Amino acid sequence: MRGICLICCIWAAVAVFPGSLAFNIGTTNPKVFSGEKNDFFGYKVLQMKSAEKMGIIITAPLSLNGSGKICKYSHEGKPSCQTSEEFPESNTTVIKHLGLSIAAKPTGSEFTVCSPSVVHECYGNSYLNSWCFSMKDNLSSIFKPGFQECTKNKVDLVFLFDGSRSMTEKDFEKNKDFIESIMKSLPNTTIKFAAVQFSTTFRTVFDFNDHAAGRAMEKLKKEKHMAALTNTYGALQFILTNLFENKSAGATPNATQVLVLITDGDPSDPYKNASLKTYEEKNIIRFVIGVKIDSMEKIKPIASEPKDKNVFKIEDYQGLDGILKNFQNKIFNMEGSKAALAGDLTNEMSQSGFSAAYYRDTLVLGSVGSNSWRGSLEERHHQHEKQISDPDMEMDSYMGFSLSTGERNGVPLYFSGAPRFQHTGQVVVFNRTGGQWMVQQRLEGSEVGSYFGAELCTVDIDLDDSTDFLLVGAPMFYQPLQKTEGKVYVYSLSDQLQLEMKLNVTAPSMGRFGSTLSSLADLNGDGLRDVAVGAPLEDDNHGAVYIYLGDRKSGIRHTFNQRISGKSFEPAMKLFGLAIDGHRDLGNDGLPDIVVGSQGAAVVLSSKPVYNVAASVSFHPEMISIEKIDCVSNAHEVLPMVNLTTCFELKEATKSVAEKANPAIRILYMLSIDLMRQTHRGFFNPTDKKTKSLHMHCNLTTQMTCFNHSAYMPKCVKDTLSPISVKLSFSQPDNDNASAVLNVDSKKDSIFEIPFEKQCKKNDTCIAELEVDFNFMTPTLLVSDQSYFNVSIVLVNKGDDSYNTSLTVLHSPGLSFSSMNVTKATRQTLYECYDLKEVRDRTQCGISRPVYRSGSKVSSNRHVDTIPKTSQN
Template sequence: MERKKRALLPLLLILQGWCIEHSQGFNVGTSGAKIFLGPKIDEFGYTVQQFSNHQGKWLLVGAPWRGYPQNRKGDVYKCAIAGPTTTCDKLNLQKDIDIKNVQNINVNMSLGLTLIRTTKNNGFMTCGPLWAQSCATQYFYPGVCAEVSALFAPQPAFAPALQTCGGPMDIAIVLDGSNSIYPWPPVVTFLVKLLQHLDIGPQQSQVSVIQYGVDPTMEFKMNTHKTRDSIVKAASEIPQRGGSETNTFKAIEYARANAFLPANGGRPGASKVMVVVTDGESHDNSKRNSVIPACEKDGITRFGIAVLGYYIRNNIDSQKLIDEIKSIASSPSDKYYFNVSAEDALQEIAGTLGDRIFNIEGTGTGGEFEMEMSQVGFSAHQTKNEDVLMLGAAGAYGWTGTVVHKTAQKSVIFPKEAFQQILEDKNHSSLLGYSVTTLYSGSTEYFVAGAPRSNHTGQVVVYTLNKQRQPDVRHSQRGDQIGSYFGSVLCPLDVDRDAVTDLLLVGAPMYMSEEKKETGRVYIFAVTDGFLSSQGFLEGSSPLENARFGMAIAAAPDLNLDGFNDVVVGAPLEENGQGAVYIYNGDAKSIRKQSSQKILAMKLDPKLRYFGRSLDASGDLNGDSVPDVSVGSYGNVLQLWSRAVAVVTARVTFTPDRISILSKSCSLGGRMVSCFEATVCFVAEFRPSISVGPAEIKYNMTLDADLQSSRVASRGHFGNSERVVQQDFSVSTTEVCADHQVYVQDTPDLVNSIAVRVDITLQKPDSSPVLDAFSPAAWDFFIPFSKDCGTDEVCYSDLVLSVERETPSGSSLLVSYKNRRLTLSVTVMNRKENSYNTRVTARYSSNLFYSSVTLPSDGTEVKCTSSKDAEIVMCQVGYPALRTDQSVTFEISFEFNLAKLQKEVKVVFEAQSDSSEETPADNMETMMIPVQYETEIILSREANLIVHILDEMDEIINPVKTYDDIGPELTFTLKVSGAVFPVNLVHLNVSLPITTKLGNQLLYITSVEGTPTTDVQCDTQALIDPFNIREKEYTLKFTPESFRGTSHLNCVSAKCQELKCVLKDLNVKSDYNIKVSARIWNETLAKADFQSVILDVNARIETSQPDLLVIAHKHVMVEVTVSKPGAKGDIPVGVIVGSVIGGLLLLALAVAALWKFGFFKRKYHQLQKSEDGAEAEGLQNDGGQA
């Protein structure tokens, strides 16, 4: 267990160093944070601003939904920094929002949605961009703002985009009162509802009503009624006058000529509107071509309403009526023409008609929205010129947006054309003015406006003002992802504090990662004379969760007091909506893209939600000369206190300054060891320099661990028997030191210096001052070894390496399960100066395992260690040094890895040391040995038939109808088993004597089965049941044939066919079977001439790599002896030959015996005498005759 602890220690130290550098909070403290409470339902915390006056220091907090659910008027709270209270006071600013001479609609204005400090009077300003004004039934949303003094006294509200409720309008309503209109009350109801949607008054709208049938009648004049109530009452009492005809154009001409006369209340310059309501085709349609052009000439806008009830009730085609009313209405007809199915339905269109009439007030055209829905105050910014405020109007010009420049004297609303070209807004609703700010370059001020929906990707526009005080676009940048809301947040930053803007940070809080999460981004742009150049971007820590990183960005005036301004970024949806805040520190003229601190809401209060939705870090609120950070969340605002910064420096000195290998002056555990003393010293500088310190630190000193690496085993330890010593220290501006004794252990590395690493951290993470995150918190120092190699302390060795095999070189190895070891003899010799930490490294092929080492006979120490991650074994030879002319021989053994079969083994040996090697060429040797592997596969067979006796009484069936008609069944199984390691592929070929040499059938194969079927595959094409006997009968034709003199019917004496099988992926100790079923063809054997013969089936097995994988026994035979008991026996040739030879020998012996006993002599003499007598007798006879 202790060894495990020590082995893990370097890793823990590395992780500890990483944590110190990357995870520990920097100087924005989380301990002692003041959490202010507010109503969540009111969106308390949506905006936050730090604020100071002579009464104290405060947080101003926007609650734009204050009053919910009854209303969303909104308000601003003030929260006192001093004192223990965590509640805030409502300023009740919504009560003071009142624009004179306008019908104020404050109910949902969302005051507090925008909140900024103003330099004028050292106060602040808040806006309610959803403040509305009412014009009749129409609501406009121009937005409202109000400044508040330093003592929280509200100033008069202002609405730069305040709308005039239209110009004067004279409206003539021409009603069809003929007999066909039925019922009449719905018509009156329609008239009343229409009038209720109009802004009635002497300066607004006037209405005259003309009823007609045969003739028109003016019910009342334009100036008869001065108020809406009066005219509504009068209209509700109009009776139906009736009439047998519908003279519509006569009534229109009457209204045109009379209703708008000054005598009847008509006003010069007022817009003229006529509304015609009828339920039937006119009886005077012939007048249309003169009446309608006259209306056009007089500039009368006309609405035509067709009531189709009469036509529908009587099933009459209404198309002519529709065409006539459309011809009365102004163009386009889809805007000025209405029809209803019945009189009762008229009231359904009254509101729509009223709105359309209202939209043409003062213009007569009803064009697109300009500033009616502008929402001025959606964003705001105080410029350097204390008299100029920038106000964003994101809803202006149909949500294209614009910017308003507000001064004490006037408000300048920039026209749509000012930004039209740069936005290229084609009904994309750019929302220009969603955010606004300024940039500074010397004496030049550049204005910036964000348009997060421009071209769907978002845009930032930089502009100046020309001599006419109109925008002159300087530059623009677009976002790179649709829907990211690039430009919704803007934050200029003067990094080096020279009054020139260095960077513009642009938030894209809805930027989506590849994992489809709204992680958010903050883009960095360098600013040069109003031009923006990309410098990359900032991101949160995880692409796997929604974070909305960049939803709030705030510049901070040098949080860590290093002379550069910093940035705070909110990610309110991180950590499942709890939120987080990131701190980025300035550096020269840019910012570091790695955050120095991440503050999680859950660390402050697990109940917090949307922490980071609003931010401010503009000042010091507790008087310690360090700016503090204020963070808004859902229903809370948190005041975080920044801490002073300490820059600590460490140094280490050693006594003596070198480690002597030969001199061991310290006693440890009863033995003498080398040792040295390490003295560590610390000193600190503080920011700010006044009233700060000391820094309470904890330091670690670690042996054999430097800033780049850490050894697995240390070469030394402190007095606590560990490689690490830890101590608490109080560090001030005066240097303080501590001494530590170090004991050196036996080590293979006596050449490289021992490293001593010093790490520091705070004793308490929340204490102050805090360690500077950008100054070193870890240092390394080194003490070298002293060597016995002359005055230069450099050892020059000359190692010579040789390796030999037990068996002769060049011969291959046959590896079997019982013979798996390879042993090599290694000799290493040193011919020159001491070779320190001598080692022999063997890199071997993957078909070997390192097994063991046999130590030298002379007792020289050899220790071998193999690697778990690579085929390497390293042997330390003669520690600590291989002396001059010393030679060491040892044996190293390997075992074959039967899981990896290769044609050769390769072992590369190399001798190395920590000394300098003069002739490295003889330090390496390579052994390459050919290898074969004995698979130990066994091929065996089983058969159901060994002997087949043909009985003369057996019936020979021909033609053959079934397999049984052929003859007896021969079934044999070939079994492959016993592999000692997996074999990928084995071939098994079976030679089957199918026919005799004359073509008579011997064996008839009926089936072949391999098991397991997935691993055994046989090619049986044209081999099984070739005559298709299972389907039809077969007639055998026999050619007379004799097997006499033939003992075996095999592939030599008969004709064979091959059964080829493949066995795949043979597992260790597994069995694989091939079962062959055949019939012995009785008729061939019964008719052939023989007494006994043997049928031979030959099986052969081989691997797919016979030169690598060897099978010792490759053949097996299946034999069936066939005999005919009733057949005449054969006299073997040998018997005949032997008999002849024996007879000749016996004859020779008999002749010799007779010859010996004179038998042939006596006979010879008798014959000789007989021949002589006969010859004499013949001579006599011849003479007598003569």
């Protein structure tokens, strides 16, 4: 029978991948698609599948003077590129940076590219916005994401005109004409007008309700000249109370309020800071038109800032005609440019499509700029658009900077990063309940300026269509002591739709680790998706991509499994890791490929098959014979110990297409005897007792491969109680260039024990039963010089093996042991007798060391001399 020690493939995770940084992403012969560095070719990459053909999309958002380009490459054949100039809209719109964001439908056949920096005009002001392009096979359609219109603004405008006696009737009429002209030129606006004549007292000529009802012009025409003083400050207060703050006069809540003061004299009443302060606090825009006034100093304070744009000086009332056009424009623009004046942008700068993602066939776009850069999401499904925002988002938070979608137990979830929220960043989770998107949870960043949430990635670790983890990138997270930049947080998503932080990983260096996050296909064949993290500024902007193997409990493993440096390519890449997509097999070998974008090139990296090794070791005989072991005779002979047989068999963990799989993995394996003991009891070379280890290179295949080795031992093995330990270990020394790789999780070492032969009945515990029989063979002892006597000793072992057996004879100090000889023995018995130092009354003999076997019986004669009394001292 053979003793067999099997090392089976262990599937459980082994903590850390040792030293080497390579695993199964091949980097030696990558497929490289090159483009212009200045065009930022490679800014976004996407794997796609059209009509059963695999291909990749690469964008170059700065090509063609910054208008952008999208190129599509099939595995064979030439690329087809599309520029924004080919879209009819390019005649009327300056399309910029096409390809800054990209998203593919989960089916992979349709994708959307956006150019979120299109300049558009709102009533004379330029804003950034976007166009997006959806492409399916070779058909493309263009659409303008919603919620980026120029916001119509409500304006309440009051004319305050001078009715003092210093003006003529003609001037007074001219003034009324001016007001009438402005109102007539703005017929279809949301502006509501009112007018007040002031002199010593004040009178509402028409209020907002009159204007809305069409009575304004008539009332204005009938208005009589008051012809008294110029109580300007009193009039300002009057307007506040009677018009701007008076709902019954038709004032619109939250309207932009505008006052146009037309006067030909300095105020007669004293300067009232209080009423001006109220105007200031309420952001009421004030224009002042001074007629025939030498110095504007007294009326200038009434105008709002900027004074040089809001104060007008004219020579006489005829001059009003000259400023009419200018004034009309100013007021007209006010309707659309509340933002510019009051600093509150709604959708003028939304930049919809700054980020893009699909949830099933619904496209979701991030609109970072909407609502004063609070940001929002825009959902687009069959031409229906819906804006999703967080009511508690603060200004300048940039929500929509990043975007990821998921689903847990059938509930759709949108995740969006607001990396500037309170300067530390935030991620908002939206959950759709009852057709409404509600904020489910918020995750907060911890470090100011870390850009927490600048990149997001959901992971369905077990490929069951239910999201399990959310990865959040904080690419600017800086650790000054370690000199590292970038951090990735991993959150698990519970069935209750709650995210809980499981782990975070940081970069080993500076380089914006976490700028890109991508959920990959299962690379190593453990049934769990794996993850790539980009650090595009590492290694002096050459960039690097880190591969983390997926983990069911913590999302990813604590340590990366492979680092691919942009510097390792020939020529070296720049900003390698700007974009990553690796969720499908682009070829047809059944193994996933990863597309990595860099500045000027996109690289397709193929994954190699991963194999587990089933290794077994058997030895023969199953126990080491102790029969010839002899520590008594001092022989330096070498004895055979056992024959070892090691067998290896490869089993693929990945699912490569069978006919192509013909792996030959070259491994280095090592056998060692008694590795942990100070003195080893065995060796592999019979002529060199130092050879306690054996190293072998061999090629493994899917066929079982076996190797035989002989192990030896010295004739004297003192410890035959504890078994000999043998360690088998193996590794793949050069997996960089190999066509297949050893699984990092495959167990690569094992220790097994070879016992020494034993004859012990109970539980391997030896209980020897030694019996000694002793007889004098010399009938009388004559005490004299040169005298001796003989004794016979019989030693029987009736029990189990006896280890390190010794026989001690106690005698009077006048006797001296002389010699011993075996007269009869059941097996060869060696012995060694010695006097003990300074002890004169006993003699000890080692019997058949190390083992006096069970059932042995030995008879011996001992010759004992008497020592003369004189020499006893």
